[in-house]
Amino acid sequence: MSWDFSTEPEFEKKLAWVREFVREEVEPLEVLFPGCEFLPLNDERRRIVDPLKQQVRDNGLWAPHLGPELGGQGFGAVKLTLINEILGRSPWAPIVFGTQAPDTGNAEIIARFGTQDQKDRYLSGLLSGEIFSCFSMTEPQGGADPRVFTTRAVRDGSGPDADWVITGRKYFSSNASVASFFIVVAITDPDVPVHRGASTFLIPAGTEGLHLEANHHLVGADPHEPGHSLVHYDDVRVGADALLGEPGQGFLILQTRLAGGRLHHAMRSIGMAQRAVDMMARRAKSRFTQGGPLADKQLVQEFVADSYTELIPFRLTVLHAAWLIDNGDEHAARAEIGACKILASQVLKSIALRAIQVHGALGLTDQLPLVNVLLGGIALGLADGPTEAHKVNLARMLLKGYEAEEGEWPSEMLDVRRDAAREKYGALVGSVPAHPHSP
Template sequence: MSWDFETEPEFQAKLDWIDAFVRDEIEPLELLGEFHPADKSSSATTTLIRGLQDQVKAQGLWACHLGPELGGQGYGQVKLALMNEIVGRSQWAPYVFGSQAPDSGNAEILAHFGTDEQKATYLQPLLDGEISSCYSMTEPQVSGSDPTLQKTTAILDGAEWVVNGEKWFQTNAQYADFFIVMAVTEPDVEDPYRRMSLVIVPAETPGVEFVRHLEVAGEGSARTSHSYLKFTDVRVPAANLLGERGGAFAIAQTRLGGGRIHHAMRAIGRARQAFDMLCERAVSRDVRQGRLSGMQMTQEKIADSWIEIEQFRLLVLRTAWLIDRHQDYKMVRKDISAVKVAMPAVLHNVAQRAMHLHGALGVSDELPLASMAHIAEVMGIVDGPTEVHKILLARELLKNYTPVEGPWPTAHIPTRREAAREKYAELLEHQVASQ
């Protein structure tokens, strides 16, 4: 039996290096608001990030989620969890470590389902950090939580796919060199989950239009990372089909399972940042009766926050361990959904408490707390909303239960008492007779 909460010394040394590197070299980049780490066309961004990426590569920590054949370390999810809860403290850090979304998930599906030509054209430059990508799925007209309702189409016209439709809230679209577009290619197939395919669309293709860029609260116009896109008679070669026709949904699950757990790993880092700010404020701020840290309601906020973070962290690590053990996201669906449900609640709760304790400063843009609270809400929407994951989790759990026969539940005490008396009747009769 193996049951251990310790990290082996060799990997702990790497975690210690990551912690210091993120704190001293990467977190200061957050203050340079006029740059975005996904903008590979910016010489300033390239200058800022390349040297740091070289240091990460020298430590053997580049793109650790990928196997050695793709230039990574092939780390399991437990190691990735321990890394990402540090990397998650900074928006820039995933780019420095080669693990940023959506590029990490796009690289994964290109590696698994891409042709040799697609890998050479898109995957390798993506792995090298030379280009950015966008996973183009959500649409403005339909519920994002049900991809079977999507309207975007890709029709095969001779040797070309013709793509028409609109896509909404597209992460890093304005910086992307290519889009992986989910579109309906098999409208007449009975199974709605087999009607869609993935098509690679280079960003410069005629007919690709940016309707507008969307500024998420707390982001700032210079750091906008989402866009509203329109595809009008966009033509790409038939060879740009990624995977098989009708296989979009199955392929998407390949990237979303890992994406959800990695979001959760990084959320731990943000929650800890908020917790540190909460505690620092408590021991620093004087009120009439003394320090805030001496007030019972402040102590309650601190205790609740620490407990929630630690509970969530253990759930994430256990889920990561299960993924490593089974090597199959389908077998860990309920656990990943549980993590996805808990993530926004924990981050929001801790950020809100810290924000409240800082008063007006907490809700201003001079602290990152309001942005953290907003990010928590975003995390409750992306990759499937909280409600959908609660439903999935409950359904998976209920599979382990069967209806009772008769009117009484199995815990019904009178029924159990009668059964117990029948079971021990002979013993009880002997006991009575001997008295």
């Protein structure tokens, strides 16, 4: 089956509008309100951001990751990629378009697994952009391996209406300091494998026993940013209606959310990388040294060429993963999503380092976004699972498609192939020489 990433002319017009809108209307927010993307809108920011959101809605582009039944557009994964790679150029763009992480993934799992009451309580605020949420999964002693999670949720009583009591600590719970509610992964049955023994809960902020013990910021992050918290769930009591999905369904919900989140991160990473390439090329054409522009220096030309040859395969890998999803082959897309997750970190880091080098000392200052692009690449190598774990998982998935060869020699070895050719065609061509150049 051939791949097709093309879109109709009407959608191309929408993409052209998004490019201009992000460049002219959204990117200025970065310098007006640095680091405030995930803070609740105050009156000053609301006067600017709300009209921008309305323009997005008027152009039929609000929440493009969701279906029409949830107030989104139902564009599909390929079109979402083409939109998100533009939005990735600015940290404010996902907020203005209603596609900000972690709320996109959180909204998707509530929409898929939540009860109607849970959707009514949490989903509308997420979709409108009025509230933020926190996905609280990683623990101090384990993030990529849920088998070592120690946070527990136990029923206080018998029967399906009994309360749940949650105890444990979660680390790197992003946006916890501004979240209206938390999505918490806890072990509910420690006697079975984690893929059957974990469950997911929706906990309103301010619930008794929910404490933020510490709040940490990434190096280089703006101090206004909400940061990433160490959360203590100290006998947090919630009703039976706090359970998202069924008991023991937590691992499925976890994987559903993380797979989508990894692909969304990769989509936006394309835009971040492209912005760095654009900055590198413009600076190379503008900066003169040793008798000519940097663009005339062969090593700088190598920087530009290497960046392009990394960015294009990365973009095509993301688009191919999206195309597989659109065509209903989500199983095959798993390997592609893993590759996207690996490449996002690698490509962002290498392109950002080259762009910084071309800009010289200025590239290391807070006057340019390049250090943030570099740090974003480093962060993507850890967020939603470290690169090393994804490489192992990807290799295992790929190796399942192969069988061990019979015999002690590789099947592509010339002598082995020659023996097979003799067996197949020997009766028709007579004797086959031991070597094609033999007399």
